[in-house]
Amino acid sequence: MQRRILKLMGAAAAATLLLTACEGEGAGSSGPDEDAEAGDLTVGVAMPTQTYERWLNDGANVEEGLEELGYNVELQYADDDIPTQQQQIDQMVTQGVDALIIASIDGSALSGQLEAAASAGIPVIAYDRLIRDSENVDFYVTFDNYEVGVKQAQSLLYGLGILDENFEEAEDAPEGPLNIELFAGSLDDNNAHFFWDGAMDTLEPYLEDGTLEVPSGQTDIEQAATQRWEQETAQERMENLLTAHYSGDEELHGVLAPADPLSRGIINALRNDGWGETIEDGLPVVTGQDAEIASISLIAQGVQHSTIFKDTRLLADQAVEAADAFLQGEEPEANDTESYDNGVKVVPSYLLDIEMVLQENYEEILVESGYYTEEQVESGQL
Numbered sequence: 001m002q003r004r005i006l007k008l009m010g011a012a013a014a015a016t017l018l019l020t021a022c023e024g025e026g027a028g029s030s031g032p033d034e035d036a037e038a039g040d041l042t043v044g045v046a047m048p049t050q051t052y053e054r055w056l057n058d059g060a061n062v063e064e065g066l067e068e069l070g071y072n073v074e075l076q077y078a079d080d081d082i083p084t085q086q087q088q089i090d091q092m093v094t095q096g097v098d099a100l101i102i103a104s105i106d107g108s109a110l111s112g113q114l115e116a117a118a119s120a121g122i123p124v125i126a127y128d129r130l131i132r133d134s135e136n137v138d139f140y141v142t143f144d145n146y147e148v149g150v151k152q153a154q155s156l157l158y159g160l161g162i163l164d165e166n167f168e169e170a171e172d173a174p175e176g177p178l179n180i181e182l183f184a185g186s187l188d189d190n191n192a193h194f195f196w197d198g199a200m201d202t203l204e205p206y207l208e209d210g211t212l213e214v215p216s217g218q219t220d221i222e223q224a225a226t227q228r229w230e231q232e233t234a235q236e237r238m239e240n241l242l243t244a245h246y247s248g249d250e251e252l253h254g255v256l257a258p259a260d261p262l263s264r265g266i267i268n269a270l271r272n273d274g275w276g277e278t279i280e281d282g283l284p285v286v287t288g289q290d291a292e293i294a295s296i297s298l299i300a301q302g303v304q305h306s307t308i309f310k311d312t313r314l315l316a317d318q319a320v321e322a323a324d325a326f327l328q329g330e331e332p333e334a335n336d337t338e339s340y341d342n343g344v345k346v347v348p349s350y351l352l353d354i355e356m357v358l359q360e361n362y363e364e365i366l367v368e369s370g371y372y373t374e375e376q377v378e379s380g381q382l
Protein backbone atom coordinates (compact mmCIF):
# COMPACT_ATOMS: atom_id res chain seq x y z
CA MET A 1 0.00 0.00 0.00
CA GLN A 2 3.04 2.19 -0.26
CA ARG A 3 1.67 3.61 -3.46
CA ARG A 4 -1.61 4.52 -1.97
CA ILE A 5 0.13 6.33 0.84
CA LEU A 6 2.35 8.18 -1.62
CA LYS A 7 -0.71 9.12 -3.58
CA LEU A 8 -2.52 10.33 -0.50
CA MET A 9 0.51 12.36 0.51
CA GLY A 10 0.39 14.01 -2.89
CA ALA A 11 -3.29 14.69 -2.48
CA ALA A 12 -2.70 16.02 1.04
CA ALA A 13 -0.18 18.53 -0.25
CA ALA A 14 -2.61 19.58 -2.97
CA ALA A 15 -5.45 19.84 -0.43
CA THR A 16 -3.36 22.08 1.82
CA LEU A 17 -2.55 24.33 -1.09
CA LEU A 18 -6.17 24.43 -2.08
CA LEU A 19 -7.30 25.22 1.45
CA THR A 20 -4.82 28.06 1.65
CA ALA A 21 -5.90 29.34 -1.71
CA CYS A 22 -9.63 29.15 -1.08
CA GLU A 23 -9.82 30.19 2.52
CA GLY A 24 -13.31 31.13 3.54
CA GLU A 25 -14.89 28.99 0.84
CA GLY A 26 -15.99 26.53 3.46
CA ALA A 27 -13.85 23.61 2.39
CA GLY A 28 -14.74 21.50 5.37
CA SER A 29 -12.63 18.48 4.70
CA SER A 30 -9.31 18.55 6.42
CA GLY A 31 -7.48 15.74 4.72
CA PRO A 32 -7.36 13.49 1.75
CA ASP A 33 -8.85 10.47 3.51
CA GLU A 34 -12.20 12.13 3.84
CA ASP A 35 -11.53 13.71 0.51
CA ALA A 36 -11.13 10.45 -1.33
CA GLU A 37 -14.68 10.28 -2.51
CA ALA A 38 -15.35 8.89 -5.94
CA GLY A 39 -16.33 12.30 -7.29
CA ASP A 40 -12.87 13.64 -6.50
CA LEU A 41 -11.07 10.80 -8.20
CA THR A 42 -10.30 10.27 -11.85
CA VAL A 43 -9.50 7.04 -13.64
CA GLY A 44 -7.45 7.24 -16.83
CA VAL A 45 -8.53 4.69 -19.43
CA ALA A 46 -6.15 4.10 -22.36
CA MET A 47 -7.56 2.06 -25.27
CA PRO A 48 -5.66 1.01 -28.42
CA THR A 49 -7.88 1.72 -31.42
CA GLN A 50 -11.34 2.57 -32.59
CA THR A 51 -11.10 0.39 -35.67
CA TYR A 52 -12.11 -2.78 -33.83
CA GLU A 53 -15.71 -2.93 -32.66
CA ARG A 54 -14.71 -4.51 -29.37
CA TRP A 55 -12.44 -1.68 -28.18
CA LEU A 56 -15.23 0.83 -28.76
CA ASN A 57 -17.49 -1.26 -26.55
CA ASP A 58 -14.73 -1.82 -24.00
CA GLY A 59 -14.05 1.91 -23.69
CA ALA A 60 -17.72 2.81 -23.44
CA ASN A 61 -18.46 0.05 -20.91
CA VAL A 62 -15.51 0.85 -18.66
CA GLU A 63 -16.38 4.54 -18.74
CA GLU A 64 -20.02 3.87 -17.92
CA GLY A 65 -19.18 1.49 -15.07
CA LEU A 66 -16.75 3.93 -13.47
CA GLU A 67 -19.16 6.82 -13.84
CA GLU A 68 -21.91 4.78 -12.22
CA LEU A 69 -19.67 4.52 -9.14
CA GLY A 70 -19.19 8.27 -9.25
CA TYR A 71 -15.63 8.40 -10.61
CA ASN A 72 -14.47 10.84 -13.25
CA VAL A 73 -13.08 9.22 -16.36
CA GLU A 74 -10.43 10.28 -18.85
CA LEU A 75 -10.86 7.94 -21.84
CA GLN A 76 -8.38 8.03 -24.73
CA TYR A 77 -7.92 6.01 -27.92
CA ALA A 78 -4.47 5.92 -29.51
CA ASP A 79 -5.18 5.06 -33.15
CA ASP A 80 -2.97 1.96 -32.83
CA ASP A 81 0.05 4.27 -32.66
CA ILE A 82 2.57 3.47 -29.91
CA PRO A 83 3.97 7.00 -29.37
CA THR A 84 0.41 8.35 -29.18
CA GLN A 85 -0.47 5.87 -26.47
CA GLN A 86 2.72 6.60 -24.55
CA GLN A 87 1.97 10.32 -24.74
CA GLN A 88 -1.62 9.86 -23.61
CA ILE A 89 -0.54 7.86 -20.58
CA ASP A 90 2.26 10.33 -19.77
CA GLN A 91 -0.33 13.05 -19.81
CA MET A 92 -2.74 11.16 -17.60
CA VAL A 93 0.04 10.65 -15.06
CA THR A 94 1.04 14.31 -15.20
CA GLN A 95 -2.54 15.45 -14.81
CA GLY A 96 -2.71 13.28 -11.70
CA VAL A 97 -5.25 10.56 -12.42
CA ASP A 98 -5.83 8.28 -9.44
CA ALA A 99 -5.78 4.93 -11.27
CA LEU A 100 -5.00 3.71 -14.77
CA ILE A 101 -6.72 1.07 -16.89
CA ILE A 102 -4.63 0.30 -19.96
CA ALA A 103 -5.22 -1.87 -23.03
CA SER A 104 -1.78 -1.61 -24.58
CA ILE A 105 -0.85 -1.51 -28.25
CA ASP A 106 2.68 -2.81 -27.78
CA GLY A 107 2.75 -4.64 -24.47
CA SER A 108 6.46 -3.98 -24.01
CA ALA A 109 6.52 -0.27 -24.78
CA LEU A 110 5.07 1.21 -21.61
CA SER A 111 7.74 0.59 -18.96
CA GLY A 112 8.62 4.31 -18.72
CA GLN A 113 4.98 5.34 -18.36
CA LEU A 114 4.38 2.71 -15.72
CA GLU A 115 7.42 3.76 -13.78
CA ALA A 116 6.13 7.33 -13.70
CA ALA A 117 2.73 6.04 -12.60
CA ALA A 118 4.32 4.00 -9.80
CA SER A 119 6.33 6.98 -8.56
CA ALA A 120 3.13 8.98 -8.42
CA GLY A 121 1.38 6.17 -6.53
CA ILE A 122 -1.05 5.41 -9.34
CA PRO A 123 -2.20 1.79 -9.51
CA VAL A 124 -2.15 0.25 -12.99
CA ILE A 125 -4.59 -2.34 -14.28
CA ALA A 126 -3.70 -4.06 -17.54
CA TYR A 127 -6.88 -4.47 -19.56
CA ASP A 128 -7.25 -7.59 -21.73
CA ARG A 129 -3.59 -7.38 -22.90
CA LEU A 130 -0.78 -7.97 -20.44
CA ILE A 131 1.77 -5.17 -20.09
CA ARG A 132 5.19 -6.78 -20.17
CA ASP A 133 8.66 -6.04 -18.79
CA SER A 134 7.48 -3.88 -15.91
CA GLU A 135 7.06 -4.55 -12.23
CA ASN A 136 4.54 -1.73 -12.06
CA VAL A 137 1.53 -3.66 -13.27
CA ASP A 138 -0.72 -4.15 -10.28
CA PHE A 139 -3.49 -6.27 -11.73
CA TYR A 140 -4.62 -7.86 -14.98
CA VAL A 141 -8.16 -8.48 -16.17
CA THR A 142 -8.60 -10.68 -19.21
CA PHE A 143 -10.15 -13.80 -20.67
CA ASP A 144 -8.71 -17.28 -20.72
CA ASN A 145 -6.55 -16.49 -23.73
CA TYR A 146 -4.95 -19.92 -24.09
CA GLU A 147 -8.44 -21.43 -24.13
CA VAL A 148 -9.43 -19.00 -26.90
CA GLY A 149 -6.74 -20.61 -29.08
CA VAL A 150 -7.82 -24.12 -28.07
CA LYS A 151 -11.43 -23.39 -29.00
CA GLN A 152 -10.45 -21.76 -32.28
CA ALA A 153 -8.53 -24.89 -33.24
CA GLN A 154 -11.29 -27.21 -32.03
CA SER A 155 -13.83 -25.32 -34.10
CA LEU A 156 -11.54 -25.64 -37.12
CA LEU A 157 -11.16 -29.40 -36.54
CA TYR A 158 -14.94 -29.67 -36.18
CA GLY A 159 -15.49 -27.71 -39.40
CA LEU A 160 -13.11 -30.08 -41.19
CA GLY A 161 -15.00 -33.11 -39.89
CA ILE A 162 -12.06 -34.35 -37.81
CA LEU A 163 -13.91 -33.76 -34.52
CA ASP A 164 -17.60 -34.41 -33.95
CA GLU A 165 -20.13 -32.06 -32.38
CA ASN A 166 -18.87 -33.03 -28.91
CA PHE A 167 -15.33 -32.17 -30.02
CA GLU A 168 -14.26 -35.76 -29.85
CA GLU A 169 -12.63 -37.73 -32.68
CA ALA A 170 -15.30 -38.10 -35.35
CA GLU A 171 -16.04 -41.69 -36.33
CA ASP A 172 -16.15 -40.86 -40.01
CA ALA A 173 -13.23 -38.43 -39.88
CA PRO A 174 -11.55 -37.86 -43.26
CA GLU A 175 -8.12 -39.45 -43.53
CA GLY A 176 -6.61 -36.37 -45.02
CA PRO A 177 -4.35 -34.82 -45.69
CA LEU A 178 -6.52 -31.74 -45.38
CA ASN A 179 -4.89 -28.43 -46.19
CA ILE A 180 -4.97 -25.50 -43.82
CA GLU A 181 -3.22 -22.13 -43.49
CA LEU A 182 -2.47 -20.37 -40.23
CA PHE A 183 -2.81 -16.74 -39.19
CA ALA A 184 -1.71 -15.16 -35.91
CA GLY A 185 -2.23 -11.73 -34.37
CA SER A 186 0.26 -8.94 -33.73
CA LEU A 187 3.52 -10.18 -32.21
CA ASP A 188 3.74 -7.24 -29.79
CA ASP A 189 0.41 -8.29 -28.25
CA ASN A 190 1.00 -10.88 -25.53
CA ASN A 191 -2.43 -12.35 -26.26
CA ALA A 192 -1.44 -13.27 -29.80
CA HIS A 193 1.08 -15.74 -28.35
CA PHE A 194 -1.45 -17.29 -25.99
CA PHE A 195 -4.01 -17.69 -28.79
CA TRP A 196 -1.35 -19.23 -31.04
CA ASP A 197 -0.05 -21.62 -28.38
CA GLY A 198 -3.55 -22.81 -27.50
CA ALA A 199 -4.38 -23.37 -31.16
CA MET A 200 -1.08 -25.00 -32.14
CA ASP A 201 -1.04 -27.34 -29.14
CA THR A 202 -4.47 -28.52 -30.29
CA LEU A 203 -3.59 -28.84 -33.99
CA GLU A 204 -0.12 -30.33 -33.46
CA PRO A 205 -1.11 -34.03 -33.24
CA TYR A 206 -3.03 -33.77 -36.52
CA LEU A 207 -0.14 -31.99 -38.21
CA GLU A 208 2.21 -34.66 -36.93
CA ASP A 209 0.15 -37.66 -38.06
CA GLY A 210 -0.47 -36.13 -41.48
CA THR A 211 -4.23 -35.53 -41.11
CA LEU A 212 -3.47 -31.85 -41.59
CA GLU A 213 -0.96 -30.15 -43.81
CA VAL A 214 0.10 -26.54 -44.23
CA PRO A 215 1.08 -26.31 -47.93
CA SER A 216 2.81 -22.93 -47.51
CA GLY A 217 5.00 -24.42 -44.79
CA GLN A 218 4.40 -21.22 -42.76
CA THR A 219 3.92 -22.75 -39.34
CA ASP A 220 5.87 -20.32 -37.14
CA ILE A 221 4.08 -17.52 -35.39
CA GLU A 222 6.52 -15.02 -36.95
CA GLN A 223 5.44 -16.15 -40.42
CA ALA A 224 1.76 -16.21 -39.56
CA ALA A 225 1.63 -12.93 -37.62
CA THR A 226 -0.51 -9.95 -38.61
CA GLN A 227 1.11 -6.70 -37.58
CA ARG A 228 -1.31 -4.46 -35.59
CA TRP A 229 -4.09 -6.96 -36.26
CA GLU A 230 -4.90 -5.19 -39.55
CA GLN A 231 -7.56 -6.62 -41.80
CA GLU A 232 -5.85 -5.49 -45.04
CA THR A 233 -2.60 -7.15 -43.97
CA ALA A 234 -4.36 -10.48 -43.45
CA GLN A 235 -6.22 -10.13 -46.74
CA GLU A 236 -2.97 -9.42 -48.57
CA ARG A 237 -1.19 -12.36 -46.97
CA MET A 238 -4.07 -14.66 -47.92
CA GLU A 239 -3.93 -13.36 -51.51
CA ASN A 240 -0.19 -14.03 -51.61
CA LEU A 241 -0.62 -17.52 -50.18
CA LEU A 242 -3.26 -18.32 -52.79
CA THR A 243 -1.04 -17.11 -55.61
CA ALA A 244 2.04 -18.90 -54.36
CA HIS A 245 0.58 -22.22 -53.26
CA TYR A 246 -2.93 -22.68 -54.61
CA SER A 247 -2.89 -21.52 -58.21
CA GLY A 248 -2.95 -25.09 -59.52
CA ASP A 249 -5.53 -27.57 -58.29
CA GLU A 250 -4.28 -27.60 -54.69
CA GLU A 251 -7.23 -27.53 -52.33
CA LEU A 252 -7.53 -25.38 -49.22
CA HIS A 253 -9.91 -26.69 -46.58
CA GLY A 254 -9.51 -24.38 -43.60
CA VAL A 255 -7.88 -21.27 -42.22
CA LEU A 256 -7.04 -20.55 -38.59
CA ALA A 257 -7.80 -16.85 -38.14
CA PRO A 258 -7.37 -15.21 -34.73
CA ALA A 259 -9.85 -12.29 -34.91
CA ASP A 260 -13.00 -11.47 -36.86
CA PRO A 261 -11.71 -8.54 -38.94
CA LEU A 262 -8.83 -10.76 -40.07
CA SER A 263 -11.29 -13.57 -40.83
CA ARG A 264 -13.28 -11.21 -43.02
CA GLY A 265 -10.12 -10.08 -44.84
CA ILE A 266 -9.23 -13.72 -45.46
CA ILE A 267 -12.76 -14.50 -46.64
CA ASN A 268 -12.62 -11.51 -49.03
CA ALA A 269 -9.42 -12.86 -50.53
CA LEU A 270 -10.93 -16.33 -50.91
CA ARG A 271 -14.16 -15.05 -52.43
CA ASN A 272 -12.31 -12.77 -54.85
CA ASP A 273 -10.24 -15.77 -55.90
CA GLY A 274 -13.38 -17.75 -56.69
CA TRP A 275 -13.40 -20.31 -53.87
CA GLY A 276 -17.15 -19.90 -53.37
CA GLU A 277 -19.56 -17.60 -51.59
CA THR A 278 -20.40 -19.91 -48.70
CA ILE A 279 -18.81 -22.91 -47.00
CA GLU A 280 -21.39 -25.10 -48.66
CA ASP A 281 -20.24 -24.09 -52.10
CA GLY A 282 -16.53 -24.38 -51.50
CA LEU A 283 -15.28 -21.63 -49.20
CA PRO A 284 -12.74 -23.06 -46.73
CA VAL A 285 -13.77 -23.00 -43.04
CA VAL A 286 -12.41 -19.87 -41.38
CA THR A 287 -12.31 -19.31 -37.61
CA GLY A 288 -12.43 -15.97 -35.75
CA GLN A 289 -12.69 -14.16 -32.44
CA ASP A 290 -14.71 -11.38 -30.81
CA ALA A 291 -18.19 -12.21 -32.15
CA GLU A 292 -18.32 -8.93 -34.07
CA ILE A 293 -21.74 -8.30 -35.56
CA ALA A 294 -20.45 -8.42 -39.18
CA SER A 295 -18.96 -11.85 -38.52
CA ILE A 296 -22.01 -13.17 -36.68
CA SER A 297 -23.99 -12.19 -39.74
CA LEU A 298 -21.55 -14.14 -41.94
CA ILE A 299 -21.75 -17.13 -39.58
CA ALA A 300 -25.55 -17.04 -39.83
CA GLN A 301 -25.21 -17.04 -43.63
CA GLY A 302 -22.77 -19.97 -43.61
CA VAL A 303 -19.83 -17.86 -44.81
CA GLN A 304 -17.56 -17.61 -41.74
CA HIS A 305 -17.37 -20.86 -39.81
CA SER A 306 -16.81 -19.80 -36.19
CA THR A 307 -15.85 -17.11 -33.75
CA ILE A 308 -15.15 -16.82 -30.03
CA PHE A 309 -17.50 -14.81 -27.86
CA LYS A 310 -15.80 -12.89 -25.09
CA ASP A 311 -18.33 -10.88 -23.14
CA THR A 312 -16.50 -7.57 -22.90
CA ARG A 313 -19.25 -6.19 -20.64
CA LEU A 314 -18.04 -8.59 -17.96
CA LEU A 315 -14.43 -7.63 -18.59
CA ALA A 316 -15.31 -3.97 -18.18
CA ASP A 317 -17.07 -4.85 -14.89
CA GLN A 318 -13.93 -6.59 -13.64
CA ALA A 319 -11.73 -3.64 -14.56
CA VAL A 320 -14.10 -1.24 -12.81
CA GLU A 321 -14.19 -3.48 -9.73
CA ALA A 322 -10.39 -3.67 -9.65
CA ALA A 323 -10.00 0.10 -10.01
CA ASP A 324 -12.60 0.65 -7.31
CA ALA A 325 -10.80 -1.75 -4.97
CA PHE A 326 -7.46 0.05 -5.43
CA LEU A 327 -9.12 3.42 -4.91
CA GLN A 328 -10.67 2.16 -1.69
CA GLY A 329 -7.23 1.08 -0.52
CA GLU A 330 -7.95 -2.60 -1.06
CA GLU A 331 -6.56 -5.33 -3.31
CA PRO A 332 -8.77 -6.64 -6.12
CA GLU A 333 -9.57 -10.33 -6.06
CA ALA A 334 -7.55 -12.50 -8.46
CA ASN A 335 -8.62 -15.93 -9.71
CA ASP A 336 -5.29 -16.73 -11.38
CA THR A 337 -1.89 -16.04 -9.88
CA GLU A 338 0.19 -18.31 -12.13
CA SER A 339 -0.46 -17.90 -15.83
CA TYR A 340 0.63 -14.37 -16.61
CA ASP A 341 4.34 -13.80 -16.11
CA ASN A 342 5.16 -10.47 -17.74
CA GLY A 343 8.89 -11.09 -17.79
CA VAL A 344 9.46 -9.41 -14.44
CA LYS A 345 6.74 -10.86 -12.26
CA VAL A 346 3.59 -12.93 -12.31
CA VAL A 347 0.76 -10.45 -12.44
CA PRO A 348 -2.30 -11.34 -10.33
CA SER A 349 -5.11 -11.79 -12.84
CA TYR A 350 -8.82 -12.20 -13.18
CA LEU A 351 -9.67 -14.49 -16.10
CA LEU A 352 -13.13 -14.70 -17.67
CA ASP A 353 -14.62 -17.61 -19.59
CA ILE A 354 -15.15 -17.66 -23.32
CA GLU A 355 -17.55 -19.44 -25.67
CA MET A 356 -17.21 -20.93 -29.13
CA VAL A 357 -19.84 -19.63 -31.55
CA LEU A 358 -20.97 -21.59 -34.61
CA GLN A 359 -23.90 -21.43 -36.99
CA GLU A 360 -25.82 -23.88 -34.79
CA ASN A 361 -25.47 -21.95 -31.54
CA TYR A 362 -25.14 -18.24 -32.35
CA GLU A 363 -28.87 -17.71 -31.77
CA GLU A 364 -28.77 -19.24 -28.32
CA ILE A 365 -25.55 -17.55 -27.23
CA LEU A 366 -25.99 -14.14 -28.80
CA VAL A 367 -29.61 -13.53 -29.78
CA GLU A 368 -31.63 -15.28 -27.06
CA SER A 369 -29.32 -13.78 -24.45
CA GLY A 370 -30.14 -10.33 -25.82
CA TYR A 371 -26.57 -9.51 -26.83
CA TYR A 372 -27.64 -8.90 -30.45
CA THR A 373 -31.07 -8.64 -32.02
CA GLU A 374 -32.13 -10.79 -34.98
CA GLU A 375 -32.28 -7.59 -37.09
CA GLN A 376 -28.68 -6.75 -36.24
CA VAL A 377 -27.60 -10.24 -37.23
CA GLU A 378 -29.50 -9.92 -40.50
CA SER A 379 -28.06 -6.54 -41.38
CA GLY A 380 -24.61 -7.24 -39.97
CA GLN A 381 -24.70 -3.84 -38.27
CA LEU A 382 -25.28 -2.53 -34.79
Ligand code: BGC
Pocket residue numbers: 052054128129185189191192229258259260289290
Ligand atom coordinates in the same frame (compact mmCIF):
# COMPACT_ATOMS: atom_id res chain seq x y z
C1 BGC B 1 -7.80 -9.13 -28.08
C2 BGC B 1 -8.74 -9.64 -29.15
C3 BGC B 1 -8.73 -8.72 -30.35
C4 BGC B 1 -7.31 -8.40 -30.79
C5 BGC B 1 -7.27 -7.34 -31.86
C6 BGC B 1 -6.44 -8.93 -28.67
O1 BGC B 1 -5.56 -8.50 -27.70
O2 BGC B 1 -7.77 -10.03 -27.01
O3 BGC B 1 -10.04 -9.72 -28.61
O4 BGC B 1 -9.39 -9.31 -31.42
O5 BGC B 1 -6.54 -7.97 -29.69
O6 BGC B 1 -7.79 -6.13 -31.42
